[in-house]
Amino acid sequence: MAKQKNYGMVIDTRVCVACSACVYACKSENGVPEGYCRDWVVQETEGAYPKLRMENRSERCQHCENAPCVTYCPTGASHYAGDGTVQVNRYRCTGCKACLAACPYDARYVHPEGYVDKCSLCKHRLEQGLETACVSVCPTTSLNLVDFNEPEAKADEMMNGKEVYRQKEHAGTNPSLYWISASNKPGA
Amino acid sequence: MTETTTEIISTKLNPNVLPHLHIWEWHIPLYLFLGGMAGGLLVITSIMIVLKRRFGIGPRDEGDGCPCLAVRIGSILSPVLLGVGMLFLFLDLAHPLYVWAFYTTIQPTSPMSAGSWILIAFFPLAVLQAMLVNKKFLRERNIGIVNKLIDWTEDHLTPVALVNAHIGVGIGIYTGILLSFFSARPLWSSSILGMLFLVSGISSAAALMLLLAPDDEKPTYSMIDANAIWIELVVVGLFVLGGITGPANSSGAMMHLIAGDYQMAGLSYMIWFWGIFVALGLLVPLLLEFLEAAGVHIKFPQVAPVLVLIGGLVLRFLIVFAGQTYHTFM
Numbered sequence: 320m321a322k323q324k325n326y327g328m329v330i331d332t333r334v335c336v337a338c339s340a341c342v343y344a345c346k347s348e349n350g351v352p353e354g355y356c357r358d359w360v361v362q363e364t365e366g367a368y369p370k371l372r373m374e375n376r377s378e379r380c381q382h383c384e385n386a387p388c389v390t391y392c393p394t395g396a397s398h399y400a401g402d403g404t405v406q407v408n409r410y411r412c413t414g415c416k417a418c419l420a421a422c423p424y425d426a427r428y429v430h431p432e433g434y435v436d437k438c439s440l441c442k443h444r445l446e447q448g449l450e451t452a453c454v455s456v457c458p459t460t461s462l463n464l465v466d467f468n469e470p471e472a473k474a475d476e477m478m479n480g481k482e483v484y485r486q487k488e489h490a491g492t493n494p495s496l497y498w499i500s501a502s503n504k505p506g507a
Numbered sequence: 508m509t510e511t512t513t514e515i516i517s518t519k520l521n522p523n524v525l526p527h528l529h530i531w532e533w534h535i536p537l538y539l540f541l542g543g544m545a546g547g548l549l550v551i552t553s554i555m556i557v558l559k560r561r562f563g564i565g566p567r568d569e570g571d572g573c574p575c576l577a578v579r580i581g582s583i584l585s586p587v588l589l590g591v592g593m594l595f596l597f598l599d600l601a602h603p604l605y606v607w608a609f610y611t612t613i614q615p616t617s618p619m620s621a622g623s624w625i626l627i628a629f630f631p632l633a634v635l636q637a638m639l640v641n642k643k644f645l646r647e648r649n650i651g652i653v654n655k656l657i658d659w660t661e662d663h664l665t666p667v668a669l670v671n672a673h674i675g676v677g678i679g680i681y682t683g684i685l686l687s688f689f690s691a692r693p694l695w696s697s698s699i700l701g702m703l704f705l706v707s708g709i710s711s712a713a714a715l716m717l718l719l720a721p722d723d724e725k726p727t728y729s730m731i732d733a734n735a736i737w738i739e740l741v742v743v744g745l746f747v748l749g750g751i752t753g754p755a756n757s758s759g760a761m762m763h764l765i766a767g768d769y770q771m772a773g774l775s776y777m778i779w780f781w782g783i784f785v786a787l788g789l790l791v792p793l794l795l796e797f798l799e800a801a802g803v804h805i806k807f808p809q810v811a812p813v814l815v816l817i818g819g820l821v822l823r824f825l826i827v828f829a830g831q832t833y834h835t836f837m
Binding site: 339342354355356359360361362363364365366367378387390391392393394395396410411412413414415416417419420421422423424425427428429430433434435487490491 | 510511512513514515516517518519520521522523524525528530531599600601602603605606608609611612614616617618619620622623688689690691692695835836837
């Protein structure tokens with residue numbers, strides 16, 4: 320039996336140019352309706368001119384290990400899929416919106432067809448051995464799909480010796496997205 | 508020193524969370540109000556029944572174990588109001604036809620799952636209690652199965668009422684817990700919210716019974732309401748203090764509610780909270796009911812209970828809206 324997967328992402332913000340290819344790849348792959356998105360690009364500028372620092376990053380559901388949306392879901396529609404991802408079973412979703420209120424990352428939206436939707440980490444592609452749509456089109460390899468259960472972890476190699484953070488860790492969610500900070504010195 | 512700034516530009520498209528959380532409109536606050544009042548009615552009527560039957564205390568004795576007319580009316584209104592509230596809850600669902608999904612599972616960590624079951628558990632005994640206290644009218648109709656049901660449970664009204672008092676408290680608290688478990692929403696994330704909604708529900712229920720009760724029963728409900736308002740003032744104080752003395756997320760959210768200039772129906776949250784909820788919804792009716800008890804006759808005795816009901820409704824709208832318009836946990 321194959322070893323259980325534990326998917327997540329390592330996102331290298333040093334090389335992200337905020338091109339939005341990930342957003343549109345996702346929209347077309349997953350049929351995301353107009354006016355909504357499953358992933359999005361954030362550009363954060365900090366400091367005082369001329370000493371400014373900028374970070375671009377492509378954000379999405381954090382596939383938390385302790386996901387408030389799953390904790391709160393009254394029907395079990397939001398669930399842990401067993402491969403490190405959090406999924407929504409649309410055929411059990413009543414659209415009560417408790418998960419939207421519970422998510423500290425505001426990653427979810429109400430699909431016009433009456434269920435709650437969010438990034439699935441392209442589960443349908445992972446099952447075919449493919450990478451997610453966003454990772455497959457990222458032109459600068461900022462987006463990286465990783466399996467934290469891999470023995471020679473690609474994740475460790477990428478993050479070693481660099482300043483890495485996770486978003487809102489103090490919310491206690493244990494998110495599966497790791498961010499290589501843009502404040503790392505070149506060549507770190 | 509030069510000023511440092513942070514500027515964030517995002518391509519996120521999602522009207523449900525931008526510019527702020529926007530998921531619950533008027534249905535949910537109205538349900539919270541009606542549900543709280545239904546729970547309060549069940550608590551008050553059940554306790555009145557137990558007091559009468561076990562200790563002989565009550566406004567009057569009508570001979571069939573029911574303490575008074577207001578209890579007869581309140582017992583009927585309780586399941587009716589909850590039913591209406593649940594209709595709004597149902598209408599809020601994005602996919603109402605999947606409502607069955609609540610009842611094919613028990614999710615132990617989800618307050619909404621517990622709530623959906625307690626809402627169902629509420630009805631059988633609440634309806635039975637409403638039938639038992641109104642049995643003389645039901646007997647006149649002489650419906651076979653109803654007669655049998657009444658005969659069978661006639662001697663057990665006290666235990667039914669005792670269980671109902673607990674279910675009523677459960678419903679009242681649940682309406683607050685529904686919001687207070689969301690740690691991502693700083694205003695709601697307060698464990699005293701359940702208590703606040705319970706006391707407010709009991710107070711609204713007492714006000715409704717005060718409005719409907721015949722004159723000789725009014726003093727009892729005026730007294731219950733005045734006591735509930737006292738307790739509610741304390742709980743509101745704790746809710747506000749707990750917020751403003753909390754960490755940045757909580758204190759910011761509480762200031763957004765009590766001193767915010769964000770508007771609801773043309774008035775700022777600050778005016779709604781202090782002017783309408785605290786002053787008109789709690790302090791003025793408390794004063795009026797105190798004067799009434801002290802023997803000062805008030806020309807319009809309906810004013811106090813109507814203000815209490817308006818205050819209870821405003822509280823639910825304020826909490827639900829202000830909780831959504833403040834930023835997500837940071």
